[in-house]
Amino acid sequence: MNQSHQPQTLTEAYLAKIAAGDLSQDPAQAAAVARIQTFADNMQAFWTAKPSLWDRLTRTSPLPETGGFYLHGAVGRGKSMLMDLFYATIAAPGKRRVHFHQFMLEVHSRLHALQEKHVGDILPTLAQEIAKDTRLLCFDEFHVSNIADAMILGRLFTGLFDAGVVVFTTSNWAPEDLYKDGLQRDRFLPFIDLIRDKMLVHEIVSPTDYRYRQAMQSPCYWHPTGRQTTQQLENLFHDLTGGQKTEQIILSVQGRSLTLPRCANDVGFIEFDALCRHALSAADYLEITKTLKTVVIDHVPHFEEADVNALMRFVTLIDTFYEAKMQLFLGLAAAPEQLHTPRMQRKIFERTLSRLMEMQSDAYRSASMPPTRGASAQFY
Known part of the structure; x- marks a missing residue:
């Protein structure tokens, strides 16, 4: 097989699917692809850049300018497909794709284990543990439906961002609509601000499911x-x-x-x-x-x-x-x-x-x- 014709970027992979008849032309998807591609290019450059002299002297790792990408829109608009293409075409040093349900199950299990070990502040500790082998974390179907998750997401994501973990997520909800009408939602609002502050937010607006x-x-x-x-x-x-x-x-x-x-x-x-x-x-x-x-x-x-x-x-x-x-x-x-x-x-x-x-x-x-x-x- 001629390797030169294999798609190397998200955009190339997306266009190849259209050419093969697997996808139809969709302006809303194309706009999302363009923005995700820019994000991917910036992250790729960040991950492959050599550390500066100051970083080497101080033994610190620089943090990415952007903490992640939040892709939202109505059901069936191709969000998961675009995230899969992004994940498949980006060379990240330690990447993981996981459904949000499964990730939160793991989080609660690991928090319980840390409590058993009498670790002081368990959320930052867990964030550091995740960051040891994960630099890119891709979530599918991000949503918040219970108070147990709502109360820990803000501090957990703050810890992940501070540790240099980049998060890419899809959701059917705009950040402002997450955990709407949930118990003690006022305590959840800082997490919405964190998403807007740290992540690029893009909505796919397409009439086609x-x-x-x-x-x-x-x-x-x-x-x-x-x-x-x-x-x-x-x-x-x-x-x-x-x-x-x-x-x-x-x-x-x-x-x-x-x-x-x-x-x-x-x-x-x-x-x-x-x-x-x-x-x-x-x-x-x-x-x-x-x-x-x-x-x-x-x-x-x-x-x-x-x-x-x-x-x-x-x-x-x-x-x-x-x-x-x-x-x-x-x-x-x-x-x-x-x-x-x-x-x-x-x-x-x-x-x-x-x-x-x-x-x-x-x-x-x-x-x-x-x-x-x-x-x-x-x-x-």
Whole structure:
């Protein structure tokens, strides 16, 4: 292969995708690419620059002029795709891409470990630990939904920036809309100021939701819930497992047990209530992705005001499964776009709806679907 034709920059990689027919021309995306490319060029120059005489004499490391890049916009506008291209084309000395859910789970776990060691000020200590082997940290789907995260992000990010860690993140929310109406939000506001002060903020304003455009004609969900839908899911489960005898799998998650009652051939059949009406978190859903490749979930309900906790767990579940490229089949009370949701959670559910649509696409399913015995390609 002629190496000279391989894309070397974000811009070249983006244009190559357009030329290959993988992407369409989009002025909003092109504007974001141009700004991200400038950011990438500046960071590349910073990371490859030789230390000055003063830096060598004082044994200090210079800090980048910009702490990072905050890319936001409506769901399905290509934010994650652009971050992936940025990550793939930049040569950073210690880079990491991680979903924000997973990162915060790690943060809380490491903070607990530092507390056990009776470390004095644990947040700056953790920031220094992260900075030892990470100079570029890329987050997908940055959002804040609970007070535990909200109260530590400001000091943690201050420590990361002070240690020279560069952060690139995507979000469906502008910085000013993060943790809106959250408990003690006044204590969170300095973090928003920190984002505006330390990071380049860019919004993708595009009328096109590319996840919907990629959705397949054949759905991966059935509705409404009831005997017929359950039977269709059972038939699918039988096809996916090749009729193998099912077994119960018990997972250990942070010292507690999570039971998956019916599993075979890397496929699990689980009721919605078992996954979303108990005190489960992203850690539990991540553990499922390490054990199964495909999950069938029945009896996903309409979400009323009393179901807010179950809805938020369902949102987290979909985020986690999507990031892990899990194959998902659902029995729903109604078509996804017609599921009732409480008013305060509708914007959050827009992302979930978009991801459910993408998870039906040929591209997603071909990347996530494991080989199965006798599985039908036609769904109803």
